[in-house]
Amino acid sequence: MFMCTFMLLELRHDHSIYGFLLSITSFSRYLWQYIIALFFFFFFFFFFLPVFLLEQSRQRIQSAPLYLLFQ
Secondary structure, X not given: OHHXXXXXXXXXXXXXXXXXXXXXXXXXXXXXXXXXXXXXXXXXXXHHHHHHHHHHHHHHHHHOOHHHXXX
């Protein structure tokens, strides 16, 4: 959806099919934005989310009564 919106905006901006086709093939202007977005995506899914879930499960285990842990 983002790509379609981007392409339509480029088509409207250039007012030509050549500019539209050029905008499809040249994303080097926005390469740093994609790199930053990928970094935050991987940081969230492979660092923040596992650490958060492990901490939640550790707190749940600590607050549980002992007889529930050894059933």
